[in-house]
Amino acid sequence: xxxxxxxxxxxxxxxxxxxxxxxxxxxxxxxxxxxxxxxxxxxxxxxxxxxxxxxxxxxxxxxxxxxxxxxxxxxxxxxxxxxxxxxxxxxxxxxxxxxxxxxxxxxxxxxxx
Numbered sequence: 001x002x003x004x005x006x007x008x009x010x011x012x013x014x015x016x017x018x019x020x021x022x023x024x025x026x027x028x029x030x031x032x033x034x035x036x037x038x039x040x041x042x043x044x045x046x047x048x049x050x051x052x053x054x055x056x057x058x059x060x061x062x063x064x065x066x067x068x069x070x071x072x073x074x075x076x077x078x079x080x081x082x083x084x085x086x087x088x089x090x091x092x093x094x095x096x097x098x099x100x101x102x103x104x105x106x107x108x109x110x111x112x113x
Contacts, residue, residue: 008039010064013057014039019056024056050064081112
């Protein structure tokens with residue numbers, strides 16, 4: 001069984017947030033080289049560092065251990081545009097409630113209204 005690549009996930013989340021290693025270092029107090037080593041699985045990560053990174057990335061700890069979700073923006077947009085105006089508004093309100101803690105998703109939904 002292949003082990004989970006925590007370093008890859010840390011890097012994915014950092015890139016999704018459009019943060020440089022320097023910015024993460026400044027926000028967490030963790031050295032740039034250490035963060036780089038974590039992302040490349042050359043150092044083991046501990047809970048204290050994970051908590052700092054989670055705060056910096058504004059994610060919950062468990063998100064470091066989840067596979068990234070596939071982006072379905074285009075298919076969602078196409079689906080919503082295929083609905084009547086009333087059903088589209090209803091669907092968007094439902095999605096806004098479901099993604100209330102995700103500013104990126106809420107921004108996308110706002111564009112679709």
